[in-house]
Amino acid sequence: MRPNLIFIVADDLGFADLGCxxxxxxDFGPVSPHIDALAAGGLRFTQGYANSPVCSPTRFALMTMRYQYRLRGGMEEPINSKSKGDPRLGLPPELPTLPSLLRDAGYATALIGKWHLGYPPAFGPLRSGYDEFYGIMAGGVDYFTHCSGKGDHDLFLGEEPHHETGYLTDLxxxxxxQHVQARxxxxxxxxxxxxxLHYTAPHWPWETRDDAEVAPSVAANLFHLSGGDIHTYRRMIHHMDEGIGQLVATLRDEGLLDNTLIVFTSDNGGERFSDNWPLVGGKMDLTExxxxxxxxxxWPAAIPAGSVSAQHCMTMDWSATLLELGGGQAPAGHALDGVSLAAVLREPAQTFERPLYWRMNHRQQRALRKGPWKYLRVDANEYLFDLSRDERERANLAAHEPERFAAMRDEWLAWNDTVPAIPEDAAVSLGYSVRDMPQR
Structure with missing residues (x-):
């Protein structure tokens, strides 16, 4: 019997924010006990990546199972409210997607949470393969008012505005x-x-379940640059973790947990209050x-409990994995860039070579991960790192390994020729960029 599939995506979660x-x-105890339990009962990857260091480009890759650079909207960093009405900046409804192909294979499909791939009437979840949608269209909203920074209400049921009182993570x-119970x-x-299930937590604004009284003032400045702290941030993760625990308990009560594949990740690296140790940089950076x-x-029916994998992978690989396990087929003319990890799930000790490429308009960044080596360019500076020895990307070996450095740079350039160039009018986010996270 094919598994039920649940793809949980946190927003701006740091590499070391979770206990596992x-x-x-x-100060209140473990931050993520329920997510940690999923890892203990399943498989944890140590060398897994997002397709982008910023949100909507990763989501393009998740949906299409291809490099986001193949779509005009995927080269925005990220899509913002200014793109409303622009027919170029969104996920084209005619394009095959993970949910549309799984729906064709007989799955009931639903998105609960963040879309961030363009605005109706040109774009939307129901136009790209989801039978049901409950959530937000934009990149971030206030957790209580459910409004964007411009004051626009942004909580929808289908494509209709939906007003409901409550803390967004809990909603x-x-x-x-409720969806699992109904299905x-x-x-x-x-x-x-x-x-x-695409949470907005722990994305700004920095609000916990107990901050309802301060929400109206925060909503006027969603970036909340003068607010927040690590304690609020961790509590936001904990609220998300509690909800995931409730979801797992429901699957167990309904007799579905054994044959349900739950995948958990983040859309990009952490923001200003995140713990990324031992990695440096954060959201908007191609550093680790x-x-x-x-x-x-x-997935208890297939994945050995307590497993750890060093397989290199990125967001679109997981989408390709779910497509394979669900029996879906990509149509002719939609060749996937994602590579299925289905075999690794069943035998976590095995690995295969998986080169990973990135490109970022912000600071003209480039990166290639191949084996233990990483080629990186930021502005006009180029680097070569051996991540097996230097995960903090501090020892630039370009001058010591000139042949390897040249080969990896040429390999990145060859890959770059296979995807469209970044257009001159592509927007670069004004989001926060962390060049170095605090050490501990």
Whole structure:
């Protein structure tokens, strides 16, 4: 029987924010006990990456299973409210997607949470393969008012505005639990479901469940540059973790947990309050802290508990994996860049070579990860790092390994010739960029 599929995506989560990735307990206790339990009962990847160090480009790759650079919207860093009405800046409805192909294969499909791939009427989840949608269209909203920085209401049920009182993380968790309960009978009868659960946590603004009284003032400045702290940030992760725990409990109660593949990750590296140790950099950077993220897979029927993998992978590989496991097929003319990890899930000790490429308009960044080596360019500066010995990217070996450096640079250039050039009018986000995270 094909598995039910749940793809959980956190927003701006740092590599070491979770306990299972070395994160320290908060003042209230463990930050992520339920996510940690998924890792303990399944498979944790140590060398997994996001397709981009910023949100919507990664989501283009997740949906299409291809490098985001193949689409005009995927070269925005990221899509913002200014793109409303621009027919170029979104996920084209006619394009095959992970949910549309799984729906064709017999899955019931739903997105609960963040879309961030263009605005109606040109774009939207229901136009790109999801049967149901509950969540936000934009990149971030206030957790209580559900409004964007311009004051626009941004909580939808389908394509209709939906007004509901509550802390957004809790609303998404509750809706996910209700969705599983509604689909459970069909799933037990052999009609599986695909649920995308895309949280906005722990993305700014920095608000916990207990901050309802301060929400109106925060909503006027969603970036909240003068607010927040590590304690608020960790509590936001904990609220998300509690919801995931409720979802897992519901799957168990419905008899579905054993044959449900749950994948958990982040859309990019951490923001200003994140813990990325031992990595440097963060969101908007192609240093490791901006792109290396947690990847956890839990599927008791197939994945050995307590497994760890050093397989190199990125977001679109996981989408290709879910497509294969769900029995979906990419149509002719839509060749995938993502590579399925299905064999690794069943035998975590095996690995295969997987070169990974990135390109970022912000600071003219380039990166290639191949084996233990990484080629990196930031502005006019170029680097070669041996990540097996130097995960903090401090020892530039370009002058000591000139042949390897030249070969990797040429390999990146050859790959870059296979994707469209970045247009001159592509927007660069004004988001926060962390060049170095605090050491501990």
């Amino acid at each position: 990735y070395g994160g320290r307990p908060a 998404l968790s509750r809706r996910a639990v 459970a009978a069909d799933a037990r009868e052999g009609k599986p479901f695909f649920l995308s 802290g901006g792109i290396r993220v947690p990847w956890i897979a839990h």
